[in-house]
């Protein structure tokens with residue numbers, strides 16, 4: 128199977144370890160991963176902020192870059208949701224683009240979908256002997272309906288102690304430009320999410336979106352600095368599956 | 381038919397609006413649906429109230445859990461939601477025709493139907509009607525439409541006292557406050573605070589027996605209202621549904637105060653938004669299942685009142701129905717935005733909304749708060765009214781509202797659509813945000829430009845990475861200071877993914893070790 132990695136722009140620059148993790152997990156399972164270098168941003172921030180005209184060239188770029196692959200995998204629930212859920216709407220009105228979107232979008236998978244549904248794997252042979260809690264990010268939860276796929280993958284990790292997150296389905300308050308445009312409300316939501324995470328006693332909080340994790344992790348580390356509680360490390364679950372998650376001595380309790 | 385405009389206008393309402401397109405010169409809605417302050421500013425004010433947040437958190441979580449339980453019991457809930465959406469879509473597609481059918485049926489049953497284009501017209505109509513009865517006091521059934529048009533204030537100006545009879549509305553009215561929730565207007569108060577309001581503001585209240593027990597509070601309200609019910613000559617209501625086929629109006633409630641208002645006074649004036657129509661009586665089957673479970677988390681609401689015109693010897697002898705547009709036909713003209721008119725005001729979207737839970741209803745500055753308010757208020761008024769343009773940004777697009785909505789209004793989709801309308805309307809003006817979006821789009825469109833920009837970002841952040849030991853930044857300059865005010869910021873990695881990939885490919889081509897790590 129020809130699998131292309133869509134690493135996403137945020138991961139490319141800020142969280143390359145997550146991209147490396149996807150490559151390692153899939154190669155370890157015997158698959159070949161390609162990285163089409165022409166890829167850029169899916170246009171989510173543009174489209175969600177109302178900049179459709181600015182998003183459209185990125186939509187075009189995406190479908191051109193990823194045409195012809197059996198599967199495209201991305202370690203981001205919200206970018207995959209953008210492609211599968213919003214691209215058809217954005218492309219409406221341009222029949223050629225709409226056809227190209229119809230062709231590519233259904234084969235774009237979030238990592239856990241590719242592993243569990245397409246490849247039929249839940250045990251990727253990883254080990255991570257730590258206590259972890261999982262935050263289901265909104266677009267993965269309610270747009271992609273990832274359900275328990277990431278949890279099944281994590282439960283199969285040797286030594287991993289997966290603890291429930293109270294109020295897991297509540298948004299962390301990131302919301303793209305919301306975090307800046309409505310910074311006070313975002314911070315209030317973040318504070319509650321961080322408190323719920325600390326309550327679990329986990330050393331790590333995992334999720335399927337590094338942008339939400341940057342927000343949550345930033346809140347947790349700020350909280351720890353100001354003495355609001357023990358440090359909890361935010362980590363993309365792909366890195367746990369790949370054995371690339373940074374083990375943080377401070378998060379070991 | 382009196383007041384408002386003749387059938388000629390009505391026949392053309394929806395068609396004309398559709399032909400003109402969104403914002404095509406139609407008059408927008410007015411009344412209590414205009415946010416006086418930008419949402420972030422109003423939200424900051426509300427966030428400072430710790431008591432408010434605790435009250436809201438407890439209340440929304442309680443209703444949320446109840447709703448989930450009773451919705452979970454219904455095996456065909458998805459089909460019911462689909463049916464609810466389909467029936468309402470049909471209503472919106474045939475609105476002019478159904479309105480005329482409703483008017484004819486209600487008139488034949490003895491009601492007088494009036495038409496109001498906006499809040500001012502509706503208030504003037506109702507005021508004149510009450511004046512005509514000679515009454516200076518009306519009892520009111522809880523109604524969003526009358527809140528929307530600001531009826532109580534208009535009546536007060538004309539020297540007519542409007543007495544809210546819904547317990548929560550009564551609390552808000554006595555406190556001289558504004559409602560903060562569609563269904564539970566006093567959700568922002570706890571029992572202790574309600575007792576204080578009653579003690580200070582309820583005429584003739586017996587302080588000896590007034591505790592903060594729910595039963596004691598209800599008893600005090602009952603005594604206060606009973607006198608009003610028995611003396612009132614005029615009642616004002618809204619309606620949850622208006623049946624085109626029969627001319628029937630329907631009010632769904634929990635307390636029974638509505639039933640009193642609808643049956644005891646001689647004159648009943650019902651103020652109804654034009655989108656409240658259902659084509660046939662049978663359609664109630666769907667909505668009487670959807671509404672109680674979504675709003676109060678009850679299987680069935682305690683009181684469902686239905687009335688068709690007047691019946692001699694039974695209930696009011698005079699019935700006026702005021703059909704209000706107030707921006708609805710303008711909203712109908714937008715093919716994406718019009719789904720907001722499917723709303724049955726159940727408030728499920730408020731109860732599940734993480735933003736509403738933190739800030740409460742008053743931050744939205746409109747009688748329609750929460751997710752539905754964020755898409756309805758700016759559409760009814762047009763985005764230029766007050767600070768309504770800020771409302772579509774009052775959401776993280778988490779989607780909890782869409783999941784909860786019994787008529788499947790895709791609120792996140794409409795929010796993004798309204799943001800887009802706002803951006804498009806301002807294309808001609810300079811904007812730092814648009815410039816940034818445009819540059820980013822231009823850079824990311826081209827592989828070389830993009831790679832160069834990534835490299836620059838990585839290099840530019842190298843000193844910071846070195847200074848902080850890669851642990852994240854505590855303070856960034858504006859506008860990113862909004863981020864670092866409450867969270868540390870991550871830094872670009874030492875090597876981008878694409879650089880790592882290129883290096884690995886290079887090594888592999890040279891026969892190097894095959895390693896993904």
Ligand code: SF4
Nearest residue numbers: 723724726727729785
């Ligand atoms: S938008 Fe939907 S969930 Fe919200 S109040 Fe209206 S009907 Fe209820």
